[in-house]
Amino acid sequence: MMIVWVVFLIIICILLYLLQKLTFAGSVTAFIIGGATVVGVGPAGLLLFAVFFGSSILLGKVKGAAVDEEVVEKHGKRDAFQVFANGGYAGLCSVLLVFFPSLATILVAGFVGSLAAAIADTWASEIGKLSQDKPIDVLTRKKVEKGVSGGVTGLGMAAAFAGSFVLAGVAILIWWNETSVSYLWLFFFIFVGFVANLLDSILGSTVQGLYQCPNCGIHTEKLHHCVKTVKIRGFSFVTNDVVNLCCTGAGALMGMIGAVIFF
Template sequence: MLHGYRKKSLSTSGALAAFSVGFGTLRNDWSVFGVVLLVFYFTGSKLTKYKAERKKQLEEEYLECGQRTASQVYSNALIGTILSVIHQYYYGDGNLSGSCLLSDQGSRFIFYMYLGIYATCNGDTWASELGILNEGWPILITTFKKVPPGTNGGISPLGLLASILGGLLIGISATISLILTNSCQGHPEIILIASVAGLIGSLIDSLLGATVQITKYNEKSHKVARHDDKDSKVVSGYDLLNNNQR
């Protein structure tokens, strides 16, 4: 929390929200829950600031400091935190027989849900932060027509690859953590589940962005414009949701 606040990757409300997320997750006896959360947070923060000047040239609403608010923190991490707390309640404090949390069906089910959520979030974050830097214009997922970089619902080769890699990193991190701390051997499906979740999550987010979130483009500034910009034209979608609601 303090690291993110000092580095300006979290606003004040975001830092407080991050504290509650961290507390609810890191108190879990199984360290893999905390490892997954930290990998998601640190890689997302780094990629948000990666080539910030270039992103600023493409989007009027791009925040140079990349600060996350409480609503942004909870939109990504609230469900995962709840799952971690539930898992700790039922399977923490020595309530799980065996040295591997995957040995119990209920424990495994909750963990896979947790893994899938953060793999989805990480894949979508990587796709958004790296996909906008694709050399050519992306295509809209609903019409396959070329749209300006930064358009909600736009997909590109770089963005799709990034979504898989984002999920893959979550899967690899979880697998290594389980092997080192919980003696969980022989579970390659973790990496597969996380990689697929990263891709599917990004595609679903793109579909929502193309349909229920409006994107406007200002031809004078050559940037994806703010939704209230009267001098811009609508590229796609309807003004029903924002980035924090999908």
């Protein structure tokens, strides 16, 4: 049966590469994480990845979703770091489940919490771009350009909540639908996703590198715009991928801690 899932993952990753959704390295990373998921939490775990990544692709096609191309560092195909930043901790939780089966509830909660954080952040970013209002910095409350890390909108915050709700609902149908506290799991993972997304915004507003183009004055994550940009905030090594890695890591950690304390 494992061979069937390996072949399935190979086909999916090749298809995503041919459709230019992933780079070659990104598709290899996706295959490794997918394989780890099947081995640990089981094939049902791939459904959560499908919810996350499938919704990301669909939202990327929405009219107006590319309004921040001048601001964000990466567009188009997802590379290996982007794939790992969003799914790496989920894959790690799944692998650990193989060695520590007695911690199944805790590690599955970490798996779900990580992906709840990833989908909340993605939905907040992609849907938030469609807001008619300019984003405001989560800490300074000043208006910023769309796509600038740390900027939030009411629509984006609502989208983070909705994304967490959708992913948590699917997870409960898979693992906790017959428990008497399934509604508590739902609220818990919504909370995890929302808080992790908020942490992502705070890190984006403080430590993520932000640059300004001396020629046109735009604030951007790019090292080169019209000309070489100048860093005005944060650390150059803290990119959006690093912040996303912190976001999903926080989601996994909150998921595991919450499972220990509350369940």
